[in-house]
Amino acid sequence: MVDVPTISDAQYAFDLVKAICTEVGPGQPGSMQERQRAAWIQKVLELHLGAENVAVEEFTLAPGAFLGSLPVSALFLLATALLNLAIGRFPWLPPWLTAPAALVLSSLALASFFCEFIRYQEFLDPLFPQTRSDNVIGKLRRPGAQNVTRLLIVSGHHDSAQENTWIGLLGYALFVTVPTILIGLVGMLIMSLIQTAGLITVSAPLLQMGTLGWGMLTFPVIPAVVFAMLFNRGRKEGGTVPGAADNLSACGVVVALARFLAKKPEYIPADTEIRFVSFGSEEAGLLGSRRYVTRHLEELKRLDARLLNYETIAHPEITILTSDVNGVKHAPEMVNSLVAAAHRAGVPFRVAPSPIGGGGNDAGPFSQAGLKASTLLPFKMPQQVVAFYHQKRDRPEILTLEPLLNVLKLSLEWIRCGGEAEEGSGTQPGNHLPVEPLP
Helix, strand or coil: CCCCCCCCHHHHHHHHHHHHHHHCCCCCCCCCHHHHHHHHHHHHHHHHHHHHHHHEEEEECCCHHHHHHHHHHHHHHHHHHHHHCCCCCCCCCCCHHHHHHHHHHHHHHHHHHHHHHHHHCCCHHHHEEEEEEEEEEEEEEECCCCCCEEEEEEEEEEECEEEEEEHHHHHHHHHHHHHHHHHHHHCCCCCHHHHHHHHHHCCCHHHHHHHCHHHHHHHHHHHHHHHHHHEECCCCCCCCCCCHHHHHHHHHHHHHHHHHHHHHHCCCCCEHHCCCCCCCCHHHCCCCHHHHHHHHHHHHHHHCCCCEEEEECCCCCCCEEEEEEHECCHHHHHHHHHHHHHHHCCCCEEEEECCCCCCCCCCCCHHHCCEEEEEECCCCHHHHHHHHHCCCCHHHCCCCCHHHHHHHHHHHHHCCCCCCCCCCCCCCCCCCCCCCCCC
């Protein structure tokens, strides 16, 4: 191919990232700044696709519930530990009250952490204040296309994360934080079960076995409480994390690809519609993509929709993910189509499952609903996690053009062949057109 995305297209994506970071700044889920970031993306998509082809879909959410589940779990864990230690120490506090209460609270602590932070279920959301967020959707077809039978979606998310306290303080040791929290929650539940069993069976040895000592207090209970209580900071307004790599880099590529295809619509198969989606509130538990799937599920199934999601475009080698939230598998045909596109584009890539235990991104809700989806993750683990992930250091200066260009090239090949692994009926390329300035 002659007319493929060039370094100027990657520069356009980078310039958009820089402009949003400069003009708006951080935009954590549900904040006014997040909506301003969405408005920027809406504006540039309208510039390239026409205002009639761009829509904004509002949705409601409780942005504090996802990460708020950690301090909630920590408080339950702390109360459980105190009740557990109180047994037999205070005559006015009967064991038949403290042991069952500790069991209930330890169960709630683990359930809150597991459902919200691990399973991405809205377990605590009804207890938190509600606000709104936006998904921005642009669409494009080949001129004259009438009978659309397939939908290809490219996506990123425009919200930024709360600042992770422990990455900046602990460096590589941050990887002990979440396991310690989980060990503390599970350990405390086990101790509560043993203590309650000792109370029911009137077994002093069993009761003693289920009562905390200095060993478990030292690890994992007290560290788990501290880690969970202070897991994040910078929670006011837009937050403190610019989110240039995670994940405005993806939004920049989505818009740059829309701009390229608007000029060269012959790359779009005749029976296909392309949607360019920027999801809101990914950092609050994938809420934007989850709301989108729920709202459009019937249409997505009818049009054999395929989602190509981008996450943290910061390294030249692209990881094509085979799984997402807690091991949910992406469709093999989707992964195969991306591998084939990477080969045709001549970009470096690898194929791997999701690297972050318990983590997920916006392809997850699609695959969970039985739709074809995958994510491109051009991100070097664990070095770039320590370097800037969920930190104030996630600024435009950390981005380079090569990763952006590689994702653009792969994406064009994937679209040109209709999201299939085999060569599609693409037309001969024309000449590349120059970049317009951002509005």
